[in-house]
Amino acid sequence: MMRYVVHSVKMLMKSAMQYRSSLLMQVxxxxxxxxxxxxxxxxxxxxxxxIGHWGAAEIMFFFGVMQSTFALTELFxxxxxxxxxxxxxxxxxxxxxRPRPLLLxxxxxxxxxxxxxxxIVGLAAIWMAAVQLKxxxxxxxxxxxxxxxxxxxxxxxxxxxxxxxxxxxxVKSIEMVNVLTYGGRSTCQYPVDIFPTPLRLLFTYAAPxxxxxxxxxxxxxxxxxxxxxxxxxxxxxxxxxxxxxLMAAIxxxxxxxxxxxxx
Amino acid sequence: MPFIEARGLGKTYVRHAAPKTGGIxxxxxxxxxxxxxxxxxxxxxxxxxxxxxxxxxxxxxxTTVKLLTGILTPTEGTCTVNxxxxxxxxxxxxxxxxxxxxxxxxxxxxxxIRDSFLLLRDIYALDHAVWQRRLDELIAELDLxxxxxxxxxxxxxxxxxxxxxxxxxxxxxxLLFLDEPTIGLDAVSKLKLRAFLKKENHAHGTTIxxxxxxxxxxxxxxxxxxxxxxxxxxxDGGLDALLQxxxxxxxxxxxxxxxxxxxxxxxxxxxxxxAYILTYEPAKLATSVLLPQVLSAGRVxxxxxxxxxxxxxxxxxxxxxxx
Amino acid sequence: MNRLWISWKPYLMVFRLxxxxxxxxxxxxxGGLVTQVFFGLVYVCLYTVLYDGADAAALQxxxxxxxxxxxxxxMMFSNDGELTNLIMSGGVAYMMVRPLDQHRFWVCRDVGxxxxxxxxxxxxxxLVQLLLPKGCRMALPDSPAALAQFLLSVGLGAVCLCExxxxxxxxxxxxxxxxGISAILxxxxxxxxxxxxxxxxxxxSVQMLIRYQPFAQALDAPIRMYQHAAGLPEWLLNVxxxxxxxxxxxxxxxxxxxxxxxxxxxxxx
Numbered sequence: 080m081m082r083y084v085v086h087s088v089k090m091l092m093k094s095a096m097q098y099r100s101s102l103l104m105q106v107x108x109x110x111x112x113x114x115x116x117x118x119x120x121x122x123x124x125x126x127x128x129x130i131g132h133w134g135a136a137e138i139m140f141f142f143g144v145m146q147s148t149f150a151l152t153e154l155f156x157x158x159x160x161x162x163x164x165x166x167x168x169x170x171x172x173x174x175x176x177r178p179r180p181l182l183l184x185x186x187x188x189x190x191x192x193x194x195x196x197x198x199i200v201g202l203a204a205i206w207m208a209a210v211q212l213k214x215x216x217x218x219x220x221x222x223x224x225x226x227x228x229x230x231x232x233x234x235x236x237x238x239x240x241x242x243x244x245x246x247x248x249x250v251k252s253i254e255m256v257n258v259l260t261y262g263g264r265s266t267c268q269y270p271v272d273i274f275p276t277p278l279r280l281l282f283t284y285a286a287p288x289x290x291x292x293x294x295x296x297x298x299x300x301x302x303x304x305x306x307x308x309x310x311x312x313x314x315x316x317x318x319x320x321x322x323x324x325l326m327a328a329i330x331x332x333x334x335x336x337x338x339x340x341x342x
Numbered sequence: 343m344p345f346i347e348a349r350g351l352g353k354t355y356v357r358h359a360a361p362k363t364g365g366i367x368x369x370x371x372x373x374x375x376x377x378x379x380x381x382x383x384x385x386x387x388x389x390x391x392x393x394x395x396x397x398x399x400x401x402x403x404x405t406t407v408k409l410l411t412g413i414l415t416p417t418e419g420t421c422t423v424n425x426x427x428x429x430x431x432x433x434x435x436x437x438x439x440x441x442x443x444x445x446x447x448x449x450x451x452x453x454x455i456r457d458s459f460l461l462l463r464d465i466y467a468l469d470h471a472v473w474q475r476r477l478d479e480l481i482a483e484l485d486l487x488x489x490x491x492x493x494x495x496x497x498x499x500x501x502x503x504x505x506x507x508x509x510x511x512x513x514x515x516x517l518l519f520l521d522e523p524t525i526g527l528d529a530v531s532k533l534k535l536r537a538f539l540k541k542e543n544h545a546h547g548t549t550i551x552x553x554x555x556x557x558x559x560x561x562x563x564x565x566x567x568x569x570x571x572x573x574x575x576x577x578d579g580g581l582d583a584l585l586q587x588x589x590x591x592x593x594x595x596x597x598x599x600x601x602x603x604x605x606x607x608x609x610x611x612x613x614x615x616x617a618y619i620l621t622y623e624p625a626k627l628a629t630s631v632l633l634p635q636v637l638s639a640g641r642v643x644x645x646x647x648x649x650x651x652x653x654x655x656x657x658x659x660x661x662x663x664x665x
Numbered sequence: 666m667n668r669l670w671i672s673w674k675p676y677l678m679v680f681r682l683x684x685x686x687x688x689x690x691x692x693x694x695x696g697g698l699v700t701q702v703f704f705g706l707v708y709v710c711l712y713t714v715l716y717d718g719a720d721a722a723a724l725q726x727x728x729x730x731x732x733x734x735x736x737x738x739x740m741m742f743s744n745d746g747e748l749t750n751l752i753m754s755g756g757v758a759y760m761m762v763r764p765l766d767q768h769r770f771w772v773c774r775d776v777g778x779x780x781x782x783x784x785x786x787x788x789x790x791x792l793v794q795l796l797l798p799k800g801c802r803m804a805l806p807d808s809p810a811a812l813a814q815f816l817l818s819v820g821l822g823a824v825c826l827c828e829x830x831x832x833x834x835x836x837x838x839x840x841x842x843x844x845g846i847s848a849i850l851x852x853x854x855x856x857x858x859x860x861x862x863x864x865x866x867x868x869x870s871v872q873m874l875i876r877y878q879p880f881a882q883a884l885d886a887p888i889r890m891y892q893h894a895a896g897l898p899e900w901l902l903n904v905x906x907x908x909x910x911x912x913x914x915x916x917x918x919x920x921x922x923x924x925x926x927x928x929x930x931x932x933x934x
Contacts, residue, residue: 104840108848115852119862126866127715254696258703266707273714278707355932413761415930429930433764441762448759450682451747457682464675465763 083179087187095192102192109196113146117200120268131273137300138269140208144296145268147201148228150194152235157191159236160260162243163253165189171337181334182327185243212300220299226316231291234319237326238263238286244326247333259286270297272304287318343425344386345549346410346517350419351383352573353405379405380573382419387551389516392543394564394581395553398660401570403553407519410551411441423517437466440510444522447494447502448509454491455505459512466513473512480508483538500531507535511542518542520552524559536562557652569659576663588655588662592629593648594620594636602640607632675765676773683777687785694785697739701786702793705735709801725804726892730863732803733888736790740783740823741860741884742851745775752837758929768831768922772915775827780820804892811894814903818887821907826883828914829854835921839928859885879910 095102120142124135133141153160165171165185174184214220242256267288271279283289289304295312297304307315355377380402387393395403408414410421412428412435420427428435441448449458463473481487484504489497497505503523510518520539524532540563543550552563560567560581567584569577577584594609597617604611609622609632622632629647636642708731716724748771751757760767794802806812833850840846855861857880864885867875876885886907895903 101840104846105848108846111849112852115856115861119856122862122867123715125868127717130711131714131717254693255699257700262700262703262707265704269711274707274710278710408758411762413758413930432761432930433766436762437764439762441759443759446754446756446759448762451750453682453686457685461675461678461682462763464678465765467671467674 080179080183084183084187088190091187091190092192095190105193106196109150109193110200111196113150113197113200116146116268117142117204130269132302133270133273136208136211137302139204140212140300141270141293141296142268143201143204143206143208144227144231144292145201145264146204147198148231148292149235149264150197150201151228152232152239154191154194154198155232156186156236156239157189158185158187159239159243160191161189162239163246166246175338182330214299214301223295223299223313226313227292227295230316230319231288232319233323234287234291235260235263237319237323240323240326240330244330244333247337263288267292270304287315287322290315291319292316343422345389345391346385346387346421346423346551348383348385348419348421351406351409351416351421352378352381352418353402353409353414354378354417378573380409380416380570383575385568385575385578387549389549390543390547391566392539392550392564393552394560394567395551395570396555396557396560396567396656397570397576402573403570404521405573406570407441407521407551407553411439411519412436437513438515439517439519440513440515441519442503442506442510442521442523444503444520444525447506449494449506451495452493454493455486455497455509456490458494458505458509462509462512468513476512476514477508480511483541484508485534499526500528503527503531503535507538511548514546515548517549517551520550520554522554523552524554524556532556532558539563557656561652569663571660571663584659585652585655588659589649590623590625591621592624594622594629594632595646595648596620596636596642597644598639599641599643604636604639607635607639676769679770680773680777683774684781687778687781690782691785694739694782694789697786698789698793701735701738701790704738705732705790706797706801708734713800727863727866728801729803729892730859730865730888732790732794733891734860734863734884736787737783737819737884738860739786740779741826741855741858743775743779743782745771745778748774748834749837752834757838757925761926761929767926768919771834772824772827772831772918775830776823779823779827783819783823806891806894808894811891814895814900815887815891818890818904818907821904821911822883822887825879825907825911825914826854826858828911828918829879829883831918832914832921835918835925838925854880854883857881858883859888863888865889877906879914882907882910 120138124130124138128135130138158165162185165188170188171185174181174188177184209216238256238260241259242253245253245256263282263286266274266278267282271282271289271293274282279289294303294305294307294315298307298309298312303312357375357377358373383402383406395406397403405414409416410423410428412432415429423435424438426435449455450461453461459473459477462468463470468476481490484507486501486504486508489501489505494502494505507523523539524535527535536559539550539552542548550563552559554560564581566579567577567581568575569584595614595617602618604618604620607620608627609620612619612621620632620636636645709728712724712727712731716727751760757767806815833847833854836850837847857864857875857878859865859881864875864881865872875881876889886903890900890903
C-alpha cells in the first residue's frame with residue numbers, strides 16, 4: 080500500500096516537472112495571491128489596529144495557520160477538491176477498475192504543487208507573528224501545533240469530501256458548498272470568537288474548525304478562547320479526524336450509489 | 343489560371359524544447375529545432391474538383407490545409423486561391439471558404455446549434471431570406487431537424503459533424519476544406535456524409551479538398567489524390583492509376599471436382615486444404631487469359647477472384663515510398 | 666451607416682447569444698447567491714467588529730460597499746470557459762477560418778455574459794436585503810441621480826473589465842498557461858477593483874492614486890457613485906476617467922490580439 084502511494088506521488092512529481100517553468104510560475108502566482116490576502120488583512124489592521132480583543136500579531140498568527148493548513152489540504156487533496164472534473168472526465172470509472180481503496184486512489188491521482196506558494200506565505204505569517212508575540216516555545220506547544228496542522232488538514236479534506244459526494248448525485252449548484260470550504264477559510268482565518276453566535280456555532284460544532292484550530296491556538300497564544308484543563312487542548316483537534324471519517328463514510332456510500340446508477 | 347495553385351510551397355516550424363540529456367542544466371536550457379512540415383509542394387486544382395489528400399500521420403496534410411486556409415503563413419514558396427494569397431487580408435479571404443476540422447469545432451460549444459447558425463448568418467453578412475433558404479436545404483439534406491435546438495456539447499459525434507458541415511456551407515463557399523471529416527463516425531453516418539458531399543460538389547460546383555485516413559472515403563469521393571509523405575508531395579494524379587500501380591497481385595481460389603492438371607497454367611500454385619490458390623500479376627497475365635486455362639485444367643466446383651484491399655495497397659505504397 | 670450596422674451585427678449577435686445563455690445558468694446563479702450572501706454576512710460581521718461602534722456612518726458605508734461587492738462578484742470573476750478551452754487546446758487558430766475580428770468578438774461576448782450574470786444575482790440579492798436584520802442591510806442610493814450615475818457607470822465598468830480580461834487572454838495565448846500569470850492578474854484585478862476589501866479602506870495617503878487606476882473603474886467607481894451623488898463636474902470627471910481607460914485598454918488589447926494572431930500564423934496552433 081505504501082509503495083503504491085510513494086510511487087503515485089513520484090509519478091505526479093515527475094509529470095509536474097515536465098512543465099517546470101510553468102510550475103514555477105504557478106507557485107509564484109500562488110505566493111503572490113496569498114500574499115495579496117495577507118496584504119488585505121494588513122490594510123485592515125493598519126486602519127483598525129485591533130479586531131475584537133485580538134491584536135495585529137495574533138490575527139496574523141491565526142491567518143498563517145489557516146492559510147498554511149488550507150494550502151497543505153489543497154496540495155495533497157486536489158483529487159478530492161477537484162472531484163467534479165475527475166468524474167466529468169470519466170477518470171473515476173477507471174479508478175473503479177483498479178484493486179486499491181477508492182479514496183486513496185482519488186487522493187493519489189492528483190497533486191497540486193502550486194500550493195507550496197500559499198504554504199510559504201502562511202508559514203511566514205506564523206513565523207513573523209510568533210517572533211512579535213515572543214511565544215515561549217515548549218515541546219508541548221510545538222507538538223500541539225503539529226497536531227493542529229494534521230487534524231485541520233483532515234477536517235478540511237472532510238469538508239471537500241462533502242462537495243465530492245454531491246458530484247455522485249449530479250446535483251446542480253454545487254458551488255454552494257464553497258461556503259464551508261473557501262468560505263470557511265475566509266471566515267476562520269480570523270479567530271472565530273469575534274463573530275456572532277450562529278457563525279461561531281457553525282464553525283465550532285458543525286464544521287469544527289474552532290475545535291481543531293482556534294481553541295488550541297488561542298491556548299498557545301496564551302489567550303484561550305475557552306478555558307479548559309491543559310490536556311483537553313490536545314483532545315479537541317481530534318474532532319477533525321472524526322469529521323473526516325464521517326465524511327469518508329458518506330462519500331463511500333455515494334460511490335456505491337454511483338456504481339448502481341452510473342450517473 | 344487554375345483555381346488553386348501552389349508553387350514551391352513549404353512550411354518549417356521552429357520549436358523550443360528542453361534537451362533530452364544533460365543534468366541540472368535541462369531546467370533552463372532550451373534547444374531550437376527546425377521541423378520541416380512541408381517542402382516544395384507544387385500542384386494546381388481546378389474549380390469544382392474533388393481532391394483527396396492522403397498520407398501517414400505527420401506527413402504534412404494538416405499543414406497543407408492550414409496554409410491553404412490562411413491559418414498559417416508559408417516559410418517558402420507561394421500559393422494562390424482564386425488569385426488571392428490566403429494569408430494576405432485573411433478576413434476577406436476566408437469569407438469565401440468553408441472548413442471542417444474533424445477534431446476541432448468551429449461552432450460554439452455551449453449554445454444551441456441554430457444560434458450558432460444565426461451568428462454565422464451575421465458573420466458572413468448573409469441576407470436573412472437567403473440564409474433561411476440555405477439552412478432549410480441543409481437541414482433536410484443533413485437531417486438536422488431533431489437537434490437544431492440542442493447545444494453542440496450534447497450532440498453525438500455524428501450529429502456534431504453534420505452540424506459542423508452545415509455551419510461551413512451556409513454561406514455557400516466556393517471552396518470547402520475537410521480535415522478527416524469521417525473520423526470516429528459509424529458506418530451509416532459515413533455513407534450519408536459521403537453521399538452528401540458528392541451531391542454538394544455536383545449541385546453547387548463546390549471545390550472540395552479532403553484529407554482522410556479512410557480509404558473508403560477516397561474510393562467513394564475522389565477521382566484525384568495527392569499523396570504526402572515526410573512533407574513532400576509524392577504522387578498527384580488519378581486514384582485509379584495509383585491503385586493499379588500498386589495492385590500488382592491477384593489471387594484466384596479454385597476448388598475442383600477431381601484433382602486437376604495445373605502444370606500448363608502460368609501462375610504460381612499453392613494448396614489450401616482442398617482449394618488451389620493461384621497468384622499472378624494482372625499486368626503480365628490478363629485474367630481473361632488465365633481463366634480459360636484454369637477451366638480446361640479440370641471440372642471447377644467453385645472459384646473466387648480476390649483483389650488486394652485498398653488499405654493493404656496503401657500500406658504497401660507507404661512502405662515502398664519509405665514512409 | 667448601414668455598412669457600420671452590418672459590420673457590427675455579428676458582434677451584437679454574439680453579445681445577445683451570450684446574454685441569453687447566461688440566463689440558462691439558473692442553478693449556478695442560485696449557488697452563487699447562497700455563497701455571496703454568506704460571504705457578505707461574514708464581511709458585515711467582520712467590519713462591525715472592526716468599527717467597534719466607533720463611526721456608525723462609516724460602518725454603514727462599508728456595509729453597503731460589501732453588499733455591492735457581493736452583488737457584482739460574478740461580473741468581476743467570470744471566466745469564459747469556451748475561450749479558455751480554445752486557448753488551451755490551440756483551437757483559437759481554427760477560429761481564424763471565420764471572417765471576424767476575434768478580439769472584438771470575444772470582448773462583446775464577455776460583456777453580454779457579465780452584465781446579465783450580474784443582473785441575475787443583483788435582483789435576488791436586493792430581496793435578501795429585506796430579510797436581513799437592520800444593522801446588516803445595505804443603504805439605499807444617495808439619491809435618484811446617484812442611482813442613475815451608478816447604473817451608467819456599471820455598464821462602463823463591465824466594458825472596462827472585459828477589455829482588461831481580453832488583455833489577460835492575449836497573455837495566456839502567449840504563455841499557454843492559464844493558471845500562472847493570469848491568476849496573478851485576476852487577483853490584481855479583484856484587489857484593485859475593490860472586490861476584496863473596499864478601496865475606501867486603503868490608507869488615505871494613497872486614495873487619489875487608487876481611485877483613478879484602471880481596475881478601480883470596473884467596480885469601485887460605480888460604488889462610489891452609488892454612495893455619493895456627484896455634482897456635474899465631478900461626475901463628468903469620473904465618467905471621462907472610465908471612458909479614457911476603456912479606450913486605452915481597448916487599443917492595447919487589440920494590438921496584443923493582433924500580435925498573437927500573427928504569431929499563430931507563423932508558429933501553427
